[in-house]
Amino acid sequence: MTKISDTIQYIGTDDLDIDLFESQYDVPEGMSYNSYVIIDDKIAVMDTVDNRKAEEWKRNLAARLNGRTPDYLVVHHMEPDHASLIAETVKTYESLTVVTSAAAAKMLGNFFEGVDFSSRIHIVKEGDTLELGHHTLHFIAAPMVHWPEVIMSYEAQEKVLFAADAFGKFGALCNETDDWACEARRYYFNICGKYGTQVQAVLKKAAALDIHTICPLHGPVLTGDLTPYLSLYDTWSRYEPETDGILVAYASIHGGTAAAAIRLAEMLREKGAAKVVVSDLSRSDMAEVIEDAFRYPKVVVAAASYDGGVFPVMHDFLYHLQIKNYQNRTFGIVENGSWAPSAARVMREMIEKMKNVTIVEPVVTICSRMKASDVPALEALADALV
């Protein structure tokens, strides 16, 4: 079991059976729901876990309590993957107080009908502290670092930041690898991507603290040199590209658009693009393609026309980028159509709604299949992108 220290202990659970996290994210390596307990004169439990792992969590908690009773349940985030077991825990430990934000307190009644929390809540705000004995928790508001009620807490004695969903990743702890960034990036952009400004605000507060350990609600506890993690979060939340390169994302029904997209990718490589990643939107993991779109500074969208619009997976992809606040990037557009091409118009309209984006010319139109006569336009687009 993950060890933080003798007095701060891990009581979370791995979930290897979940098909889709939040009903949309493929998690081939599973997921972890992290929870911690601080053992001191007072005992504080830091969040619960998803209901799917209730029994295991209760066993983990009981094993760490050694017959003692917890005094506090600190709720950093009300989303059910962490908060499912609040009502049950409050019922089990009758002297326990829930410590959380005012916004979270308002949500409690909606999640747990018929449970009277009124005499059981201690509301905290930015700057408040909770003394446990040797340990002291300092609360930090982190609104919209996933949900509006989110708080983080900093334990001053051992210099631990309980970071809620920030610094989390996909993957169960038992499947952990050395490559933190791969699944942390996919998690960040899909789950927190919309809230770069709010993440920046929290990073500024974190910079003022001496942090030795980050305890997130998913993924490994982070220790040692924390600079690489903090610096990636800074880049990501500024909407700055992380790696030079070009994503070519295509939506093709019968393969014509795919062939043009693959040819364009070869041209980009020949012309010296640092890295070119090609994704078939019908078959790739959408969350992974979104991650790549944020990772690189340039994106080519290539799509078949469809019912006077664009082939739906491309619409879905651009819609995802819009709602995740995608910005500061360069786009190239390729469309395909057999009688009245309409894909480029729709893609352009969707892209133009994004902040600080550039669409490079020419926008290339292919009629059914890429032909020799299309090559100069594709070359021109490749030149404009590299």
Ligand SMILES: Cc1cc2nc3c(=O)[nH]c(=O)nc-3n(C[C@H](O)[C@H](O)[C@H](O)COP(=O)(O)O)c2cc1C
């Ligand atoms: C259901 C359906 C709707 C389509 N709608 C349009 C359309 O509105 N305008 C158009 O020019 N082509 C339309 N097409 C034709 C495709 O866009 C065209 O054949 C294109 O070359 C397909 O590219 P692909 O080989 O990459 O699938 C439609 C095709 C299908 C199957």
Ligand SMILES: [Fe+2]
């Ligand atoms: Fe969350």
Ligand SMILES: [Fe+2]
């Ligand atoms: Fe979460």
